[in-house]
Structure formats: structure tokens, C-alpha cells
Amino acid sequence: MGSAGCVATLTESPSSIALPAQVESVDFTIVAEGADEPVFPTIVFVPTEQQIRITGTLWGGNSCYETRLRSIEYDTQADALTTRVGVTRVRSTCPDSTGTDTYELLITMQSQLPTVVTATHSDAEDNSATTTARPA
DSSP, X not given: OOOTTSOEEEOOOTTTSXXXXXXXXXXXXXXXXXSOOXXXXXXXXXXXXXXXXXXXXXXXXXXXXXXXXXXXXXXXXXXXXXEEEEEXXXXXXXXXXXXXXXXXXXXXXXXXXXXXXXXXXXXXTOOEEEEEEOOO
């Protein structure tokens, strides 16, 4: 799970992370690696498909780090979905340079979209970026 220095298509499953009952499925993909500047998470709602698409770019794209989906949580009372993407060091001997990983997280809900979605991603040095959005 994660990029490990190469572009990869990854599908998270309920056995990889705990999925709330309101979430039908989750697809997490590293869509590009490079030297682009980090970009805050962007949240797009696709109401016709009951989906939420989250994209972002963060530091940590080399063979010593993996970018992965860390968690998805749903607060029933607030009707709020929270996601967290993070970078994990997987090797100790690493090059000094790091690039970026650009990811896409596609969440399909069981029935309706949540009232609010908060997406956070954190790089290898625990610098984080957070975006909150509501469907139109």
C-alpha cells in the first residue's frame, strides 16, 4: 500500500482500514510523482454517483516513503466525513531529496453524501494541510 517510489493504483479495502458503515467503497490511487509543489486537498462532490473525490499533492515521493490512506471516519450526529492521508517512512537509508506524490481518493457512499467533508494530508515531516467542503 503506497507509492514506494513508483506510480501505483491502489484500492483500499475494509481489511486495510476501518470503513464506516456509511461508506460503500474506497479507491486510493497515486496518480503522479514528481517535484511539483504541495497542493492542499481538493474536495469534489459527485451527487449522481454518491461519490466524493479528493485530490492533493504532498512531499514524500521517493523509495523510502509510502503515501497511504490512513483513516476514514464518519460522525453520525454531525453527518460529517473525515479523511486522512499520510506519508510513512519504510526504509532507513534514503536519498536526501524527496519529490511529491499526487493522489486521488474516491469514496462511494452507501446512500447519501455527508453534509460536510474534511480532508487532511500530512507529509513525512508532519506538515499538514486540511480542506473542508459541503455539497452544493
